[in-house]
Amino acid sequence: MKIMPNRMDRGFFKYQEEFEQKALEVLRSGWYVLGKEVSSFEEEFAAYTGGNYCVGLASGLDALWIAFRLLGIGKGDEVIVQGNTYIASVMGITINGAVPVFVEPDQYYGIDADQIEAKITQKTKAVLVTHLYGTASSMDKIIALCGKYGLKLVEDCAQSHGACYDGQMTGTFGDVGCFSFYPSKNLGAFGDAGAVIVKEKKLAEEFRMFRNYGSEKRYYNKVVGANSRLDELQAGMLRVRLKHLDALTKEKAEIADRYTREIHNPMILLPGVPKRSTCVWHQYVIRCEERERLIAYLNEREIGTIIHYPIPPHLAEAYQYLGYGEGFLPKTEHFARTVLSIPMYNGMTREEQDYVIEALNQFK
Ligand SMILES: Cc1ncc(COP(=O)(O)O)c(C=O)c1O
Known part of the structure; x- marks a missing residue:
């Protein structure tokens, strides 16, 4: 018997009709980027996680680097991160010119909270927690440390859609929860896609502007942003999958x-x-x-x-x-x-x- 490590086709065929119906609906709508599928998905995913605001983006890596950028973390700043994460977590830090300060994992593959404090310096600006392999990391000590030292808390939830710590969903503990919807993820699209869950309304608005060339109003650009928009087709697919997550x-x-x-x-x-x-x-x-x-x-x-x-x-x-x-x-x-x-x-x-x-x- 041949067994592959993953079978994404099985996930598609399970809800084939619903996916195909939604795909046709979007294709026939004549509106393909930042439309009602995206805003509906953002509302539904925020409600699912229990977070305040969701902003759809083009990938999980974008969610990470834009998060650090908008939190004001840049050149020379230090971000504490576990050594055993996927490299995209670290790239989210270094793309901004910030420096990753590595901490060993605990036995559950999460960041070892007991080792964080010793790594905090004058330059430390944030802690990044990756809920690796789908396991929610233990958050209470980390939240307390971030409060004590005034550090931002960012969560990499690329692998943890729906995982909870003390009944609270990952992505809602920190200033920003960063999600990937790469096809193999638990909530997977049929191409690249990502999102952030954000606590503060103002920061959510900044994400919305940044993902669209720094523009709120067409052809009026407030900041130098990126093109990191979630498209309608992927958002539609994610809405179907979210119902069954x-x-x-x-x-x-x-x-x-x-x-x-x-x-x-x-x-x-x-x-x-x-x-x-x-x-x-x-x-x-x-x-x-x-x-x-x-x-x-x-x-x-x-x-x-x-x-x-x-x-x-x-x-x-x-x-x-x-x-x-x-x-x-x-x-x-x-x-x-x-x-x-x-x-x-x-x-x-x-x-x-x-x-x-x-x-x-x-x-x-
Ligand atoms: C832990 C982790 N962080 C970040 C990412 C990056 O997400 P994406 O591939 O959507 O850019 C991934 C997945 O690839 C991941 O597993």
Whole structure:
């Protein structure tokens, strides 16, 4: 049985009619950028998260860098971020000329809140929390520290649509919650798309202006902005998917529960979730000290896997200029050497799940 790490087509076919109907509706409307689909999606997504305002953007990376830009974070400022995040989180900081200050993760792959305070300097302006793999990070200590030192709090929720900490949804804790709707995400579009959830009305208005060449009124440009608009077609698709997001998350959670209950192998470490958090299982990430051998073994059985992520940002070629070498973040680097995302997607059959479980249990 051939099993791919992800099957985005299954997510499409599950609601094929609704997607196709909405696509035709948008195509026939004659209005394709920043229209009623976008504003309806923004309202619906803000309501879903419990956040105040949503502004649709072109991607998750745009959400991040524009967030730091509008929060006034730039050249020479420091932003505290976990070492084990996807590189886009770090690019959101450095595009603005700010400096990422790396902190090791905790056992749940979230930023280790106990290590943040020691990294705060006069130059620190913000903390960026990535709710990695779909698990909501523990927020209370981080919120307290941001309050104590007057720091901005930005959340990278590219992988955590719907995940909660203490019953509150990720993306609503900080000044800005940054979302990606890249097709493989839990709330995925059929192309690139993103959004922010914003607490303050004034900041939300600044996002609306910035995404459209810094313009509120046609051909009147207040600031130098970007073209980072969410288009009508993607917004329409996202509205369809959002209606089903809780059901899609539940389906993934059931697969994750099965994996957690039924994978028994001393060579494989399964993921955990902090007590006060929920996980929406963007990925099911195991760890194995003999990962390369496990990948080859699974490949032989036609089970595909992905490593999220093999090279931590501080060791990426793009960030050589920061001057960090191997050994700088031992825990982050150990995770990068041992993590492995196993197949888990909406529409995964019970037989496919059985096959993955059995293969993992038989690995010696
Ligand atoms: C944690 C994280 N941050 C940011 C991004 C960037 O999002 P996008 O690909 O929409 O720019 C992604 C996804 O690619 C991500 O997984």
